[in-house]
Amino acid sequence: MHGYELRKELTAKLGAIRAAISYGSLYPTLRRLQAAGWITEAAETPATAEEVPALTSRRGRVVYKITAEGKERFAQLIAQAGPETYDDTGFGVHFAFFARTDQATRLRILEGRRRKIEERREGLRDVLGRAAERLDAYTLELQRHGLDACEREVRWLEELIANERSGRAPTVPNIGTAGGRREDNSPPPPGETRNERP
Amino acid sequence: MHGYELRKELTAKLGAIRAAISYGSLYPTLRRLQAAGWITEAAETPATAEEVPALTSRRGRVVYKITAEGKERFAQLIAQAGPETYDDTGFGVHFAFFARTDQATRLRILEGRRRKIEERREGLRDVLGRAAERLDAYTLELQRHGLDACEREVRWLEELIANERSGRAPTVPNIGTAGGRREDNSPPPPGETRNERP
DNA sequence: GTGCGATGTATCGGTCCGATACATCGCGGC
DNA sequence: GCCGCGATGTATCGGACCGATACATCGCAC
Numbered sequence: 171m172h173g174y175e176l177r178k179e180l181t182a183k184l185g186a187i188r189a190a191i192s193y194g195s196l197y198p199t200l201r202r203l204q205a206a207g208w209i210t211e212a213a214e215t216p217a218t219a220e221e222v223p224a225l226t227s228r229r230g231r232v233v234y235k236i237t238a239e240g241k242e243r244f245a246q247l248i249a250q251a252g253p254e255t256y257d258d259t260g261f262g263v264h265f266a267f268f269a270r271t272d273q274a275t276r277l278r279i280l281e282g283r284r285r286k287i288e289e290r291r292e293g294l295r296d297v298l299g300r301a302a303e304r305l306d307a308y309t310l311e312l313q314r315h316g317l318d319a320c321e322r323e324v325r326w327l328e329e330l331i332a333n334e335r336s337g338r339a340p341t342v343p344n345i346g347t348a349g350g351r352r353e354d355n356s357p358p359p360p361g362e363t364r365n366e367r368p
Numbered sequence: 369m370h371g372y373e374l375r376k377e378l379t380a381k382l383g384a385i386r387a388a389i390s391y392g393s394l395y396p397t398l399r400r401l402q403a404a405g406w407i408t409e410a411a412e413t414p415a416t417a418e419e420v421p422a423l424t425s426r427r428g429r430v431v432y433k434i435t436a437e438g439k440e441r442f443a444q445l446i447a448q449a450g451p452e453t454y455d456d457t458g459f460g461v462h463f464a465f466f467a468r469t470d471q472a473t474r475l476r477i478l479e480g481r482r483r484k485i486e487e488r489r490e491g492l493r494d495v496l497g498r499a500a501e502r503l504d505a506y507t508l509e510l511q512r513h514g515l516d517a518c519e520r521e522v523r524w525l526e527e528l529i530a531n532e533r534s535g536r537a538p539t540v541p542n543i544g545t546a547g548g549r550r551e552d553n554s555p556p557p558p559g560e561t562r563n564e565r566p
Numbered sequence: 567g568t569g570c571g572a573t574g575t576a577t578c579g580g581t582c583c584g585a586t587a588c589a590t591c592g593c594g595g596c
Numbered sequence: 597g598c599c600g601c602g603a604t605g606t607a608t609c610g611g612a613c614c615g616a617t618a619c620a621t622c623g624c625a626c
Contacts (some may be wrong), residue, residue, distance in 0.1 A: 174574050182495050183507055185488075186514025189455075192614050197576060199612090231574065254584095255389075268506035290383075297380050308466035309381055315524055316384025319517065326513055372605050395595050395607060397581095429605065452615095 172231045173197060187262030189268040193233050200234060208240030249275045256286040291320035370429045371395060385460030398432060406438030447473045454484040475532050482525040489518035 171179065181190045197365055203209045212235040236244070248271050254260045261283045268276050294317040302310060369377065371394055379388045401407045410433035417503050432441070446469050452458045459481045492515040500508060 172574075173576095174572095182499055183503065185491055185495055186511045193574095193576075194578085194615070195613050262510065265510050266507050269504035292434075293383055297383055301380055305381065306467035309464050311386045311528075312460065312463050315521075322517075322520075323513075330509075370605075371607095372603095391605095391607075392584070393582050515617085 172233045173200060176200075176234075184262065184267055187266075188259060203240070204234070206243075207237060208243050209234045209236050223358060245271070249276070251279050251282055255279060256282045261286075273334055273337075277331065280327055280331050280334065284324060284331070287320050287323050287327070292318065293325065308314075370431050371398060374398075374432075381464055385464075386457060401438070402432070405435060405443075406441050407432045407434050409433075412489055443469070449473070449480055453477060454480045459484075471532055475529065478525055478529050480530065482522060482529070485518050485521050485525070489515060489522065492518065510521065 173193070177191050177193070177196055200209065202210070212233045248264060248267050251264075255264055256279075261279070264279050294313050297305075297309065297314050298317065305313075371391070375389050375391070375394055398407065402409070410431045446462060446465050449462075453462055454477075459477070462477050466477075492511050495503075496508065496511050496515065503511075
């Protein structure tokens with residue numbers, strides 16, 4: 171993909187956890203990835219006009235393609251888990267690419283995240299308990315709301331963990347965004363597929 | 369307060385919305401505030417040992433104090449609302465200092481935040497509806513969880529807005545953290561004071 | 567024919583964070 | 597008595613990221 175397209179795709183995929191990738195971050199990153207040999211500039215293909223209609227006469231679009239080393243590095247990145255894997259953004263990114271990794275990794279990351287959120291929850295309970303009279307009503311309300319969010323996320327994570335353990339989760343990739351070809355149709359979803367909304 | 373203390377206080381007050389202020393951000397900020405004339409270095413007061421026990425012989429602690437210009441600027445900052453007032457961190461910070469501003473400001477910020485979250489909610493519904501078959505099961509689950517969080521926050525905000533409108537919210541500051549002296553005891557809280565936890 | 571929103575690439579200044587360094591205080595254990 | 601160790605405390609540095617901005621083209625509507 172080219173930069174603009176990449177930004178749109180990522181914004182759609184990660185929309186639940188962050189607003190949008192800024193250009194001031196996107197373009198330097200692409201250069202960094204290219205310098206490391208993980209992506210290359212691929213030639214623009216103006217022949218496939220039926221694939222991408224309404225875009226015949228192109229200009230300076232730079233199309234990037236992942237390399238073999240890049241794929242290897244990507245697999246390594248989403249499988250390894252450090253402390254930053256469990257903060258809000260890090261976990262969200264890992265989770266969004268769960269379909270690209272194995273069950274053991276998914277389970278490890280889900281449990282690490284749960285531990286982290288439980289710690290945050292305990293911290294909030296502490297503040298609500300010990301420092302309640304020192305803080306004003308609005309601050310306390312904020313902590314209560316945050317505590318509530320923690321409790322809900324722990325329940326959500328536990329559902330997902332139970333789901334993984336019972337084997338009711340997809341192992342193979344669903345749709346090839348980076349690699350290209352789709353290698354399998356999507357097996358049962360991680361949740362109970364509660365998709366009431368149209 | 370001095371830096372370390374400030375960090376602890378802010379971490380307790382804002383714990384629900386962010387982890388902790390880093391030193392790499394705190395100390396440069398203090399210098400910036402001092403350069404702008406909004407805070408000054410106050411003399412260490414070793415006389416009030418009964419106020420702060422277990423800290424008699426101090427070292428190089430730098431104690432800061434807010435100036436009159438700083439108080440004015442602070443009041444200005446929490447009352448004015450730009451686009452950044454409604455993102456996650458900006459709103460959290462404003463909300464944590466709601467006891468320091470007036471009802472009109474609180475109402476304006478709560479409504480701006482609600483609008484913003486409603487937009488995010490619609491965006492997520494769009495993705496879940498239009499791009500559902502293009503995304504894998506985990507990504508969809510992430511969006512569902514995010515959508516759920518949006519819906520809950522909207523309900524929370526509407527409760528708070530109704531509360532403000534009915535006049536059941538404190539107008540005067542509760543405890544003087546920056547200014548020093550407490551000027552009033554805390555009036556009724558914003559919520560229904562559902563404080564079941566000990 | 568012209569303006570305007572979407573598409574596209576790119577940079578710059580400023581801010582923030584994580585890691586790190588360094589020093590002291592208070593306390594408990596040996 | 598003294599030694600280590602966690603809490604207290606100030607400070608900097610490199611790297612990453614963001615918001616604003618600039619500039620150019622495409623397609624379409626008025």
